[in-house]
Each structure stands twice: as C-alpha cells, then as structure tokens.
Amino acid sequence: MRSVTIRDVAALAGVSVATASRVLSGHPATSPSSRERVEAAVADLGYRPDARARSLRKARTGTIGVLVSDVRNPFFAEIAYAVERRALRAGMATLVCNADESVDQQDRYLDLLVSQRVDAMVVAPQGDGSGSLQEVLGLGIPIVFVDRTLASGGTGVPSITSDNRTGLREAVTHLAGLGHRRVGLVAGPHETSTGRERLRAYRDAAAAAGLDPDPALVVQGDFQQASGAAGARRLLDLADPPTAVVAADSLMTLGALSVLRERGVAVGADVSLVGYDDLPAFALATPSLTVVAHDPARMGALAADAVRDLLAGRAATSTVLPTHLVVRGSTGPARRPA
Amino acid sequence: MRSVTIRDVAALAGVSVATASRVLSGHPATSPSSRERVEAAVADLGYRPDARARSLRKARTGTIGVLVSDVRNPFFAEIAYAVERRALRAGMATLVCNADESVDQQDRYLDLLVSQRVDAMVVAPQGDGSGSLQEVLGLGIPIVFVDRTLASGGTGVPSITSDNRTGLREAVTHLAGLGHRRVGLVAGPHETSTGRERLRAYRDAAAAAGLDPDPALVVQGDFQQASGAAGARRLLDLADPPTAVVAADSLMTLGALSVLRERGVAVGADVSLVGYDDLPAFALATPSLTVVAHDPARMGALAADAVRDLLAGRAATSTVLPTHLVVRGSTGPARRPA
DNA sequence: CGTTTCCATGGAAACGGTTACACGGCACGA
C-alpha cells in the first residue's frame, strides 16, 4: 500500500508534476483548468503532501523545537502550550521535549532537534552550556532561551525570563516584616540560572533585613516535588527550625506543603510558607498560599514572538518579565519561640 | 553557510558516500580503516545527519504523534510525558499537540501529523470521528486511542482507557451512603467518550441508589476550569441546591472548588465534593479532596507499548485500567435541610 | 502581418540521505 504521491496526482489530472506542484502550493501561474483537475485528483486520491520531502527541497521545515525541563510541571506546560499555540497560528508545528532536569537528556534532545532540522528552538537550558548546547549554539540555528539562561552570560541568545530577584526579595522582606528571623529556603539546582538567582536574591534580602544568616537554613532541591518534601523535612528537623519557609518553584512548594500537613504544622501560624508560581490550586489550598507569581503564558507567547522575529531575520529582544508577591493566608506573624 | 552533508564527510574521508553512509548507520561491511577515517571526518566537520532525508528513503520517520486535548491539564501532561519517555527509550521522537477540546483544532493537527508522516499516533479523540479522524483511520497509520474512544465503537483501534463507570459509581454510592439525596454532577462534553460514560454511570448509580433524579442536577461542562466554576454556580443557585457535587474531570474540579470557597461554603460539611483525577494538589487542599483516581502515567506507558506492538506488526491489546474512589475529607454526611 | 511579451507548461536537476547491484581482490578448498 504505497502512499499516494504528487506523481499519482499529476498522472490522474493529466498534467506534469511541476504543474501539480504549482497548483498545490498556490503558485499564480496556473490555468483554471489544470487547477480544477489537480484539485479533483487530490480529492479523489486522498493525496497528502509529504512535509519531509517538501522541507528537504525548501530551506525550512516549518517546525520549531521546545525543550523544557518537565511538562508535568504546570509552569512549563503553560509555556509549551503558549508557544505551541502561537506557532500553530503561524502554520508551524511544535516538537515538545522534556529534559527532565538532566543535562544528558537535554543533550540527547538537542541532537534530535538538530537532526530533525527544526527551524528554531525555544529552550529552558540546563547546566553551564558545556555539553551539546554550546555546540548547537554554534550551528546558527535561531534559539531563544525561556525562563532560564546560561551561566556564561553573553551568548547573544535572546531570552525571555522573569525577574527572579524582585519576587524573592519581596517574599523575604514580607516575612521579615512579619517578625520572622529564621527563614528557610528550599533552593533550586545550581545548574539553573533560576536556581542561582533565587538563592542569591534570598541571601541578599536576608542580609539586608538582618535575618539569621545560618547556612543550614538553605537546603538544596532539584525543582521536583520529592526534593521539596525532603528539604522541608530537613528544615523542620533542625535543632532550631525556621519559622518561615520559601520554596523556589511550584513542585517543591507542593512537596513542602505536603510535609507541613503530614506533620500537622499549622501553615501560616506555626510556620509560614511562601510558594513559587501561582498555580490555580495554590489559591485554593487552606490557608491559600502566599506565592511569588509570574506569568508563564506570557513568557511562552513572547518566546514565540522572539522566534518569529529571528526567523524573519529581525533581531529579537530579550525581555525580563516582572514577578510579584501575592500575599495570602499562608504567611502570618512569627510565633515567638516558647 | 550550507550545512555539511554526508558528501562532505565522504570527500574528507576519501571514501564514497555509500561507504560513509554505511559507517554512519553501523552497517557491518565496513573496514576498520574507513570507519576510522569517516568518524574523524564527522568529528572534524561537525556533521549532523539529516533525519528528514534519511526517513524519506527509509520507510520510517522515527517519530510518533501524541494528540491530547490540553497539556495544561495535568492528567494529559502526565500521559504525554509517559509516552514521550517510553518513545525516547526506543529512539523515537514525539510530536505533542493540543487539540484544545476542539474538533477543528484536532483536525488541523491530524493533518499536520499525517503530513509529517509520523510512524504512529497516540490520540485522545474528540467528537464522533466525523472529521479528519475517520479519514486518517483509513490511511493505515497505526493509531492508539488513549483515555477516550470513539462513539462509533468498533473501529478496531486499540485503546487504553480507564474504567470510567466504576469510579463514578463508587462516588455516587459513597455519597448516597452518607445520606445525600440530591447529588449534582458537573458533566463533561458529550463529544467525548469519557464525558458520556461518566454521565451514564452517574445516572445509573443515582437511579440504583434511589437518589433524586432531578435533571437540573446535571450541568454541562467542557473539561475546562471555567466551566467547572460556572457549573458549580448553577448548581448552588438552584432553588433546591444539591448537598453534594461530583466533578467529571480535574480542571472542572478545580473550578468547582474555587466557587465553593468563594461563596464561603464549608466543603465536606455544607456541601460534599468529589473530584476527578488524583492530582497531588488535591490531597493538599483543606479539607483534602475525595476523588476518583486513575493512573495517567500507566495509561501513557501502556499506550506507548501498544504503539510499539503495532509498529512491530504485532496486534496491540486494548486495556481498561481500574479507577477507584479515594475517600478523604471533602465528603461528609448530608446536612439535613433546615 | 511580424515581432515582442507574457503565461502556462513540462523536463530535469536539485535536496541529503540509503541501498541494490556490480565489481575487484583476496583467501580458501579442490
């Protein structure tokens, strides 16, 4: 059962493949009569053009790759969705890949995207760009970073990120204002720019507010739910546990929250919690969560716009989107130690 | 800046393209000496094989399409993730598409997947198969349905679904046992098999338990969060509102929950709520949500297995995964109307 | 009426790989 090709269409329509191709791609120089017959033949045979063959001849594949860490993270799902939506409107297909917060897997997918000859990529990069990423950057494929950037700053790659520092600073300042002196942080991986920036913002803000600089208050997570739970446990088990905890991403927030509940800690009273990302579910928790909010849908849309610009040969502008603290019920006055 | 082709590699290595190709694809009939030189040339030039060109000649593209309704729905995100993971292990790439609960968009993506010549598809189908879907089924592309099936049953397409009826029946029976007589349902769209089956199970179970058969207790949703909120509002605004509500998917559960909270209704006391899908966040709500649970990760993995079987020429088996009710705090004894 | 212009068309060369086929050289057994 060989699939039907443009040759079959041309034969049935009684024209050459060249003419058939012209009709199919809307070339103006075609007579109404051949247009009509080709279209009839297409309908008759159920012809479906082969995008691979087409793209082999033309310069473009009409495909863009989106490489995020984990679509199960609602934050990245939203980004991927937004990019895809915008891309579809421009007639482009989207290849969504999960790096799983692993550089190896990221490299594997970068290879894959390159060999698929995607026209452009939207990447939330892992690591310091030492692996395939650096190499791929050298290939001249239009790339836009989203959410994260590389440690080695000036790569000339446009990026759509959010202002990690402000949100986290506001969170710490807010907690300090409530009288908290020992504020814990479940930090993100050093391999990501977001992890590093949020940690740095925490440290700066904590120092500025004169909080307890105890290094034990910072525990390392990996942006996955389990590490948020583990981190929260370590913090609560300290001899002198924090009275407030900040989690550096949504999944770790979920994990931390689950531990607080499992231990019967009254969130917002015994221990205050600031989450990251404003997931719909976070507003519905009891007490509803105070969070650092940013806007993944907008990030995705802007990333798609940047890709469009790059593909059109225009320069793409990097954007840093604002973040802000949304104060809800999970943060309250520090309870004086007994 | 033309990209480097296998011809360049062959030239540099001093062999023919045939030999270069053989080395690259691991063909046994190659001498150590040419292997070595070709590999050196590849490294030297930074050669990246072109998957499109390769797949044009070979029968396969090494790509499978995953067409779900909405990756922002954690349920589908989990499915997509599981499929992708399994596919990658088999060396295949995954094209993830969002039909957005719209038949039109589904058709557009089906066209796209066909023209990309994916080797197989995993689809959560919309509608009755009247659009492109029927046509695509006729093309002989291996397809596996996931989560949903078509109304027109015997299409011979293997499917990985979950037992929608049992879970919902248990939910209704559970509520009846707690003394609820008026149980509302925020139903899913008729265009989906899951929407229909869950509605039918609700009706059957309600009848069996002798609940109030008032048709006003069933409100129509579309599996999106906003419709869950709207549905809950309609139910609460009834002259004789239900004492318990069941939502037919996770996003509508979220919407319904937000309305209950916005109105200051004590969930589990004033009104009981049964959600659908066991999202991590649902266990963390207060009170934690009683839900109908199923296993999207397993569904995705089984779908990927089914695809593997089809691609290997074996028959794929359809599976119906179990669902079960997880009783938590959001359901309680019916409050006697004053 | 002859020449120029334009337009629809077909033939054939790309695009970047794989692979059927033929061929020469070598080791082997008779």
Next chain:
DNA sequence: TCGTGCCGTGTAACCGTTTCCATGGAAACG
C-alpha cells in the same frame, strides 16, 4: 592452479517534493 565465495567498496537509482530553465502558443503591439 583454478574456480568459488566472501567482503569491502563505488556507482547510481531512488525517496517526494520544489524550482530553474526552455518551450510553445496566444495575445498585444507596432
């Protein structure tokens, strides 16, 4: 020594499309 067979290699066809170029006819113009 002479087939026989195997193995590594090269030539060229092929996958399905687009597009360059040449061509022939009709229309437009003088």
